[in-house]
Amino acid sequence: MQETSVPTPPPVERIRHAQRRRTLTVAARERLTPHMIRLTLKGLELHGFASLGADDHLKLIVPDADGGEVQRDITPRRFDAEAGDLVIDILDHGAGPAADWARSVQPGDPARIGGPRGSAVIGGGVVHWLLIGDETALPAIGRRIEELPAGIHATSLVAVPGPEDEQLFRTRGTHRPVWIHRPLSQAARSERFLAALDGLKLPARSFVWIAAEAAIAREIRARFLLEGHDPAWMKTSGYWTARDRDAAEAP
Numbered sequence: 001m002q003e004t005s006v007p008t009p010p011p012v013e014r015i016r017h018a019q020r021r022r023t024l025t026v027a028a029r030e031r032l033t034p035h036m037i038r039l040t041l042k043g044l045e046l047h048g049f050a051s052l053g054a055d056d057h058l059k060l061i062v063p064d065a066d067g068g069e070v071q072r073d074i075t076p077r078r079f080d081a082e083a084g085d086l087v088i089d090i091l092d093h094g095a096g097p098a099a100d101w102a103r104s105v106q107p108g109d110p111a112r113i114g115g116p117r118g119s120a121v122i123g124g125g126v127v128h129w130l131l132i133g134d135e136t137a138l139p140a141i142g143r144r145i146e147e148l149p150a151g152i153h154a155t156s157l158v159a160v161p162g163p164e165d166e167q168l169f170r171t172r173g174t175h176r177p178v179w180i181h182r183p184l185s186q187a188a189r190s191e192r193f194l195a196a197l198d199g200l201k202l203p204a205r206s207f208v209w210i211a212a213e214a215a216i217a218r219e220i221r222a223r224f225l226l227e228g229h230d231p232a233w234m235k236t237s238g239y240w241t242a243r244d245r246d247a248a249e250a251p
Contacts, residue, residue, distance in 0.1 A: 009232035148173030214238025
């Protein structure tokens, strides 16, 4: 996995956004794959909404079983300011308030969000992205791929339950997908990720982005560091933890 050279890391611009809760309307609902529901949200309160980073997250505010409300982190999958459309993808893993809400919501129903609080925009200099994650990371990975400029390449390494959960991304760049198939019951195991990394060669100016179960993400990061990858060319996030699956909307 080691590159032939270690160039100057790309700049990262951190941008703060004004905090605001918004009440929107569900305009469309689509079963994207067996385990992913796509919602298109619209509303006048999207005026001033900003999401500048592919892995931004907003708070989706949904009812809980006790009649209160809970917040879940959701990636803004796509935002079209001109059309006034905000698209979010919600993992349907069979449990959890966000998944329950996404299964039952209908066009015309209200949807409440907060944020994003900020964006981290990785600047120029990256010519190749290695995007590693599980199904919880698919919205951010898909957005990154679809926003690639021409001439930039991405390799994605994503674990999903089966071929029916694979997604196709349209991009101006070039993209090579690698899919790992394993049941949701094995979502907290790292073996298949690590095996898929064997023999992987990265070109110079490769940025490694990792988002998965927290322990898996740390293990993958440690492997890249052991192989000599510059940590300044990496970003690692634990999107959920095996010990608290529901709170993180995990598989």
